Amino acid sequence: MQKRVLVIGGGGGGIGRATTGAFGNEGAAVMVADLDPQRAAEAADAVRAAGGTAYPISGDVRSAADIEAMVAGAVEKLGGLDVLVTVVGGQVAFVPAVKLHEMADEDWDTIYEVNLRYVARAVRAALRVFLDQGTGGAIVSVGSVTGFMAAPEQAAYGVMKAGLLSLARTVAAEYARDGIRMNVAAAGAIATAVANGVVDAGVVEEIPVGRFGRSDEVARAVVCLASDAASYITGQQLVLDGGVSVRGPFE
Numbered sequence: 001m002q003k004r005v006l007v008i009g010g011g012g013g014g015i016g017r018a019t020t021g022a023f024g025n026e027g028a029a030v031m032v033a034d035l036d037p038q039r040a041a042e043a044a045d046a047v048r049a050a051g052g053t054a055y056p057i058s059g060d061v062r063s064a065a066d067i068e069a070m071v072a073g074a075v076e077k078l079g080g081l082d083v084l085v086t087v088v089g090g091q092v093a094f095v096p097a098v099k100l101h102e103m104a105d106e107d108w109d110t111i112y113e114v115n116l117r118y119v120a121r122a123v124r125a126a127l128r129v130f131l132d133q134g135t136g137g138a139i140v141s142v143g144s145v146t147g148f149m150a151a152p153e154q155a156a157y158g159v160m161k162a163g164l165l166s167l168a169r170t171v172a173a174e175y176a177r178d179g180i181r182m183n184v185a186a187a188g189a190i191a192t193a194v195a196n197g198v199v200d201a202g203v204v205e206e207i208p209v210g211r212f213g214r215s216d217e218v219a220r221a222v223v224c225l226a227s228d229a230a231s232y233i234t235g236q237q238l239v240l241d242g243g244v245s246v247r248g249p250f251e
């Protein structure tokens with residue numbers, strides 16, 4: 001059966017757009033949610049132009065009502081929901097990168113809102129749909145290596161990304177018997193517009209694979225974790241970092 005997928009942040013130029021496109025290529029029906037209605041529409045158009053099924057919806061993840069509307073909109077348009085993907089996140093796209101002692105309270109709040117609070121709300125809304133349908137479901141959140149490695153000048157971001165894995169573990173423990181899974185796709189340095197602004201080109205020297213990752217490489221991992229190929233994987237984090245996190249101190 002055709003999977004019915006909601007991608008929150010799916011209009012983005014980087015990982016979001018690639019993820020929307022990858023689900024479209026797999027023959028899924030996709031609801032693309034994004035703050036920017038034009039981005040959402042363009043991402044949906046691209047899926048349709050390739051022969052797939054996609055609909056745009058705009059909304060702000062900082063709003064509880066908008067999260068409910070995104071999930072309800074997906075259920076209405078797609079006739080139900082099988083997969084939730086959360087993409088929105090980051091630090092430097094939202095607040096300045098500063099050392100921990102300089103970080104303002106309101107910046108911590110912002111980073112919580114756009115990385116973790118909305119994910120918990122979207123997961124809750126999707127769980128209610130999955131349980132009502134009685135057909136199970138899969139959730140994938142785009143995380144980051146900063147969730148388990150140091151995050152210099154991005155402390156709040158790292159803390160929130162660490163929270164995604166905790167949420168996935170709890171979903172795994174509470175809902176596995178309902179056929180519901182949640183996993184995290186934790187990305188390293190991915191060549192996107194946002195990363196271009198903050199990641200020094202010299203960083204590539206530290207990446208064992210010898211290059212930045214691509215958005216489509218993250219997207220394909222997200223699709224895999226959401227698919228039946230990952231039916232026995234839940235509460236886990238799949239790391240997509242070209243080997244950065246396993247490299248030791250020796251050449």
Ligand SMILES: NC(=O)c1ccc[n+]([C@@H]2O[C@H](COP(=O)([O-])OP(=O)(O)OC[C@H]3O[C@@H](n4cnc5c(N)ncnc54)[C@H](O)[C@@H]3O)[C@@H](O)[C@H]2O)c1
Binds near residue numbers: 008036061192193
């Ligand atoms: N780019 C990287 O190197 C990198 C590395 C590790 C993890 N990540 C993670 O990947 C994810 C996507 O990052 P990206 O840089 O590829 O971005 P992206 O280009 O995929 O864009 C994300 C989308 O989120 C939307 N958005 C922003 N604020 C929103 C809001 N309040 N409500 C609704 N939508 C909103 C934007 O309009 C944009 O379309 C994030 O979770 C980020 O933490 C990125």
